[in-house]
Amino acid sequence: MQNIVKTGFVRAVLSLGYLYSGCAHAEFSGQHGIEFRVFPENAQYDDQFNGIQSSVYFEPEWRNSIDDNLQTVIIPHMRLDARDSERTNVDLREAYGLYIADNWELLVGMNRVFWGVTESRHLINIINQVDAVDNIDEEDFLGQWMLNLTWQYDIGRFDIFFLPHFRERTFSGDQGRLRAALPIDISAARYQHDDEQWHNDWAMRYSHYIGDWDIGLSVFTGTSREPRLVLNSAATQWIPYYDQIEQLGIDLQYTRDAWLLKFEGLSRAGQGHTFLASVVGLEYTLFQVFESNADIGLLIEYLYDGRDPYEAPATTLNNDVFLGLRYSLNDMQDTAILGGFTRDLENESGGFRVEAERRLGDSMRIELEGQLFVYSSHDAFTTSFKQDNHFTVRLSQFF
Amino acid sequence: MITQVSSKTFLLMVIDIMLIMMLLPTSTSADEVIEKGYQLSQRSDQSDRGFTSSVAQLTMVLRNATGAEATRMLKISTLEVADENLGDKSLVLFSSPRDINGTALLSHAKILDPDDQWLYLPALKRVKRISSANKSGPFVGSEFAFEDFTANELNKYDYYWLRTEPCGELICDVIERFPRYENSGYTRQVAWVDQSVYQIRQLDFYDRKDSHLKTLLFKDYRLHHEAYWRAHHLHMKNHQTEKSTDLLYSNYQFKTGLSDKDFVKGILRRIR
Numbered sequence: 001m002q003n004i005v006k007t008g009f010v011r012a013v014l015s016l017g018y019l020y021s022g023c024a025h026a027e028f029s030g031q032h033g034i035e036f037r038v039f040p041e042n043a044q045y046d047d048q049f050n051g052i053q054s055s056v057y058f059e060p061e062w063r064n065s066i067d068d069n070l071q072t073v074i075i076p077h078m079r080l081d082a083r084d085s086e087r088t089n090v091d092l093r094e095a096y097g098l099y100i101a102d103n104w105e106l107l108v109g110m111n112r113v114f115w116g117v118t119e120s121r122h123l124i125n126i127i128n129q130v131d132a133v134d135n136i137d138e139e140d141f142l143g144q145w146m147l148n149l150t151w152q153y154d155i156g157r158f159d160i161f162f163l164p165h166f167r168e169r170t171f172s173g174d175q176g177r178l179r180a181a182l183p184i185d186i187s188a189a190r191y192q193h194d195d196e197q198w199h200n201d202w203a204m205r206y207s208h209y210i211g212d213w214d215i216g217l218s219v220f221t222g223t224s225r226e227p228r229l230v231l232n233s234a235a236t237q238w239i240p241y242y243d244q245i246e247q248l249g250i251d252l253q254y255t256r257d258a259w260l261l262k263f264e265g266l267s268r269a270g271q272g273h274t275f276l277a278s279v280v281g282l283e284y285t286l287f288q289v290f291e292s293n294a295d296i297g298l299l300i301e302y303l304y305d306g307r308d309p310y311e312a313p314a315t316t317l318n319n320d321v322f323l324g325l326r327y328s329l330n331d332m333q334d335t336a337i338l339g340g341f342t343r344d345l346e347n348e349s350g351g352f353r354v355e356a357e358r359r360l361g362d363s364m365r366i367e368l369e370g371q372l373f374v375y376s377s378h379d380a381f382t383t384s385f386k387q388d389n390h391f392t393v394r395l396s397q398f399f
Numbered sequence: 400m401i402t403q404v405s406s407k408t409f410l411l412m413v414i415d416i417m418l419i420m421m422l423l424p425t426s427t428s429a430d431e432v433i434e435k436g437y438q439l440s441q442r443s444d445q446s447d448r449g450f451t452s453s454v455a456q457l458t459m460v461l462r463n464a465t466g467a468e469a470t471r472m473l474k475i476s477t478l479e480v481a482d483e484n485l486g487d488k489s490l491v492l493f494s495s496p497r498d499i500n501g502t503a504l505l506s507h508a509k510i511l512d513p514d515d516q517w518l519y520l521p522a523l524k525r526v527k528r529i530s531s532a533n534k535s536g537p538f539v540g541s542e543f544a545f546e547d548f549t550a551n552e553l554n555k556y557d558y559y560w561l562r563t564e565p566c567g568e569l570i571c572d573v574i575e576r577f578p579r580y581e582n583s584g585y586t587r588q589v590a591w592v593d594q595s596v597y598q599i600r601q602l603d604f605y606d607r608k609d610s611h612l613k614t615l616l617f618k619d620y621r622l623h624h625e626a627y628w629r630a631h632h633l634h635m636k637n638h639q640t641e642k643s644t645d646l647l648y649s650n651y652q653f654k655t656g657l658s659d660k661d662f663v664k665g666i667l668r669r670i671r
Contacts, residue, residue: 027671029500063671071669098669103660105669114524139523150665157665209515209664214528257513257532287533293540295533330540332461332469334499362470365498398497 023067030060030075033396039177041387047174047183055081059093071098075143079134086173086186087133093143105150110143113161115205115216116264117253118279120301120322120342123264124249126220127203129167136178136371137353142167156208166197166223169240177388180380184229185237191223192243199223199244212256218249224271226313245270258285262301272308279303281322293331299324299340316381319345333359349376360395367394436558436574440590443597444553450627452657453477456650461541464641471495471539476655478662486510486552488662492670493539503670505662506531510554511580519667526667535584542613542635542644544584547604555580561589566600569593585612596620598628613637624653 037053057079064072075094081087096109113127121138128141147162168189172179193199201222208215227240247268254261265278281301289296305318324340335358343350352372359365368391375386459471472495478488486508493502501521508514516531534546556576563572571591578585586609591601599617606612617630633646660666 029497031498065671071671100669112524116525117527152660152663152665157663207665209528214664253528255528255530258530260528260530285530285533287536293537295536330537332463332467332540334540359496359498363497396498398500 025065027063028060029063029399030058031396031398032056032058033394035392035394037177037390037392039388039390041389043177044384044387045179045181048177048179049083049175053081053083053087053177055079055087069100071100072096073098084133084173084176086171086176089131089133089170091131091142093141095143103152105148105152107146107148107150110145111148112141112143113146113148114141115218115249115251117214117251117262118264118281118301119283119299119324120281120320120340121264121279121303121317123277123279124216124218124251124266126218126225126247126249127161127163129169129225131170133170133172133176142170156206159203159205159207161201161203161205163201163203163222164198166199166201166242168197168242169225169227171240177390178385180229180238180384182231182236182238185232185239188232188237189227189240189242190230192241193223197223212254214253214255216249216251218247218251220245220247220249224313228271228311228313243271258287259283268307268312271313272311275306275308275312277305277307292329294327294329297324297326297328299326303342314380316344316349316379317342320350321345335359343374344376344379347376347378348374349379349382350374351382363399364395364397367396368392369394432560433558436560436576439560439572439574439592439597440556440558440576441553443592443599444551446597447627448479451479451654453627454650454652454655454657455629455648458647458649459539459541460645460647462643462645469496469540471499471541476657476661478657478659480508483554484510486514486549488659489549490662490666490670501671503667505664505667506549507662508549508552510552513582514549517664517667519670524668526664532582534580534582542637542642543646546578546580546583546585547615547635556588563594566591566593569595569600571600596628598630610639612639621651623651627653 033056035055035057039051039053042050059075059077062074073094073096077091077093079087079089092110094111096107096111099106114125116122116125128144130138131140131142132138134140144163144167145165149160151158168186171184171186174183199222203218203220205216205218222244224243224245227242229238230241232239245268247266249266250264252263260283262281262283263278265276267274267276279301281299283297283299286296288294301322303317303320303322305315307315320342322340322342324338327337329335337354337356340353341350351374354370355367357365357367370391372389373382373385375382377383454474454476457473457475459473461469471493474492474494476490480487488508489506491504493499503519505517506514513531516529518527518529520527531545535544538545538548556578559575561573561575563570571593574590574592575587576590577587584606585604586607587605589603590599592599598620601617602615603611604613614636616634618634619631620628621631622628629648629651631648634643636643
């Protein structure tokens with residue numbers, strides 16, 4: 001049923017471009033690339049692969065705008081992974097029609113929406129499900145079906161989201177790296193609500209800027225994008241369990257000279273006791289250092305999460321400090337290096353992450369990522385990943 | 400009691416008074432150059448008023464000292480803001496190189512305060528409010544600093560008229576201008592403004608050490624709608640690094656019907 005709805009909708013959206021005889025503008029673009037993830041250490045668990053995980057990916061984009069008030073976008077995403085079948089996937093990231101009126105807009109279809117101001121954790125971002133198997137930095141998202149109505153006034157921007165269909169989180173497969181000790185049986189996922197993935201979720205957001213302040217307030221009610229992992233009856237596998245939650249979110253940024261002060265906070269009910277979580281951060285940029293065009297950004301963030309350790313999905317970022325450095329050369333090739341270090345203040349768990357990127361020629365980009373886990377037996381994530389330190393080389397071409 | 404003034408003292412007094420009177424015309428002349436400089440710059444600024452909004456395609460060619468080139472293509476939309484205490488609003492949308500296709504920069508310019516700026520990153524669909532204090536930093540790695548690229552507002556500078564001289568086939572007024580806003584990378588600039596259509600023909604930039612850093616040439620001026628002059632070729636040369644950047648404007652459109660609602664933060668999500 002889902003597929004019929006999807007293909008039917010996609011066909012309708014595509015045909016809009018041909019039906020209308022007004023002024024139309026079409027753009028085709030996108031990227032494809034090849035990626036190698038290298039794991040120098042042997043895997044911790046049986047079934048996991050050793051060595052290099054290579055994959056190719058393709059993400060074309062079709063954009064159409066008709067007159068000034070209709071836009072359609074289609075962005076499919078495909079990855080073929082050589083070692084982990086769970087990482088081989090096809091998804092529709094975006095497939096929507098957007099109607100633009102004088103001070104309101106209506107979006108119908110699949111879209112990706114990002115909310116947030118902090119770097120170490122995208123805490124209040126909730127609309128889209130994380131594509132956790134794609135990359136562990138939680139910056140890849142699955143498409144989300146929605147009806148999104150927006151009003152723009154002088155006092156701010158109001159968004160309301162109707163989310164009729166839920167996307168389950170992706171996880172590494174049994175043979176994959178960066179997985180838990182026990183494999184996760186995605187097909188056996190369970191929901192608190194009987195409507196399961198057809199539960200109607202709702203979200204609202206208010207966003208505005210006043211002088212040096214940017215502010216956002218959000219509300220979500222529906223299926224938690226974060227699953228709890230519960231053991232199956234034989235205690236051989238984890239099963240994702242999706243609770244019903246209500247969440248209030250706030251995001252704030254104060255921008256002054258070379259300083260950025262950032263805050264994200266949430267209050268969530270429905271997973272054990274109602275809890276608060278927050279990220280507070282400071283970013284300071286040194287401009288044109290060493291008598292060159294380069295900038296150095298210094299970042300520090302403190303992460304807190306007061307969730308119930310048993311009845312809420314596990315998190316490693318409950319009392320942590322993040323230190324980051326961003327070095328941008330501002331050269332013709334847009335070379336940049338970002339380094340980050342996270343450390344738990346209660347146990348020794350944490351991680352180091354380095355990302356470097358640079359344009360090659362006119363249309364290619366090379367990216368290098370290094371991830372090192374510092375493990376603590378008190379932390380489930382780093383314990384599972386302790387032999388999964390890796391570096392990634394990614395070569396992409398943009399068209 | 401009458402003070403007896405000797406004839407020698409009296410002569411000295413007369414000479415002093417004459418000297419003071421000779422000095423007075425000089426300080427009036429200083430006001431004149433400020434007045435003239437401001438008026439000529441105002442005339443140039445006025446010649447640009449009333450365009451309401453404009454959209455132009457831009458090709459930016461960056462050249463380093465060895466002659467290696469990189470090209471960027473972008474579209475710049477500008478909204479004229481009537482309020483004299485605020486600057487214009489602008490939206491820059493990059494289309495090339497293809498890896499930055501869709502990246503956009505929205506600016507609400509101020510006169511003396513730093514601009515309000517938001518950067519849109521298409522990979523994550525994230526809108527980031529950024530610091531605009533770095534006015535002297537390079538705009539996308541080019542030889543144009545942010546302060547060179549944002550709108551030229553009259554009240555951002557103090558002006559001094561220097562002289563009149565020929566500039567190519569025209570006659571130009573040479574005006575020195577000093578940034579009034581903070582964090583400028585320049586101590587001063589020298590502008591050549593022609594006397595026929597009041598447009599800037601050349602701009603020399605002097606860095607914080609007051610040495611001649613860059614020269615900007617405004618070429619290929621074209622008259623649009625019989626009212627607005629626009630240079631379609633800007634050539635910026637950095638004399639210290641030998642790098643240069645060319646800006647080639649095409650498809651300039653005016654009074655395009657844009658308004659404030661096209662320059663709000665929320666538009667960044669749907670600019671393509």
